[in-house]
Amino acid sequence: MDPTAFEQKIKSGSVQILDVRTSKEYKSGYIDNAMLADWLNEKQFNERTQHLDKSRPVLVYCASGIRSAEAAEVLRTRGYTVFELVGGMNKWKREGKPVKGDKPVSQMGTEDFNKLVQQSNLVLVDFGATWCPPCRKMEPVLQQLEKDLSGQFALTKIDAGVHTALMKQMNVEALPHFFVYKNGQKVWDKQGIVSLEELKKALQL
Structure with a gap:
């Protein structure tokens, strides 16, 4: 075409x-x-x-x-x-067709990340990106998770297309990659597609 x-x-x-x-x-x-x-x-x-x-x-x-x-x-x-x-x-x-471009965003450092995972007693971190097919597939799962466990945890999304240095520090090699932090300490992580039930179980460790 x-x-x-x-x-x-x-x-x-x-x-x-x-x-x-x-x-x-x-x-x-x-x-x-x-x-x-x-x-x-x-x-x-x-x-x-x-x-x-x-x-x-x-x-x-x-x-x-x-x-x-x-x-x-x-x-x-x-x-x-x-x-x-x-x-x-x-x-x-x-031909002058519309083009989207990422706006410059500062890289997130370890100190900023640590503050994020301490914002709540229970935090689910999602390393993903809008351009990632499996990440998009996880969106309705995450939305349902927030409905089912409303107020019980905090969801923090990290744009893997921007925060590449943090990805390297966290050994995130493929997307999506999920982490669960309890009282600021990592208690679980998994790469790839995760079921709703598996996420619920991880948050109830």
């Missing part, structure tokens, strides 16, 4: 937008609501794309169209309906 058709497809609703560039490229500007799965990082690409919804079309793009074409071919063999942006972000920008 050319940029205009791609944009109209996005506006039609019920689609998933997938950016297959690197995280550095993504930060330089991306299509609103796009998720990220780096095609050049095979492990990351496979891990993140397995959480896409096969009942909804996937609109995929890269910088020029080469990587997205390769990614689209693989996704189709896995049962997804895929549409590609011809010319990629380069052509999208040349």
Whole structure:
């Protein structure tokens, strides 16, 4: 699809937008609501794309169209309906289509993080990002958790697309990654998709 058709497809609703560039490229500007799965990082690409919804079309793009074409071919063999942006972000920008960009945010240090996990007797920390497919899949689970255990714990979300130094210190290698702190001390952590019941159990340790 050319940029205009791609944009109209996005506006039609019920689609998933997938950016297959690197995280550095993504930060330089991306299509609103796009998720990220780096095609050049095979492990990351496979891990993140397995959480896409096969009942909804996937609109995929890269910088020029080469990587997205390769990614689209693989996704189709896995049962997804895929549409590609011809010319990629380069052509999208040349045609004046809207581009989102991250605003500069200061890196969170260990001291600030320690203050966050001491804000309540019981804290659930969520290292995630809006562009992460499994993180989005966890959103309704977290919302339900907050309803079911209302007032019993504090949920702290750490944007892994920003606070990369803290991620390294915490040994967070993949997203999402959850931690439970009780009275400021870590008592549980787990990487990846976690069920509602498992989170409840972790918070009741």
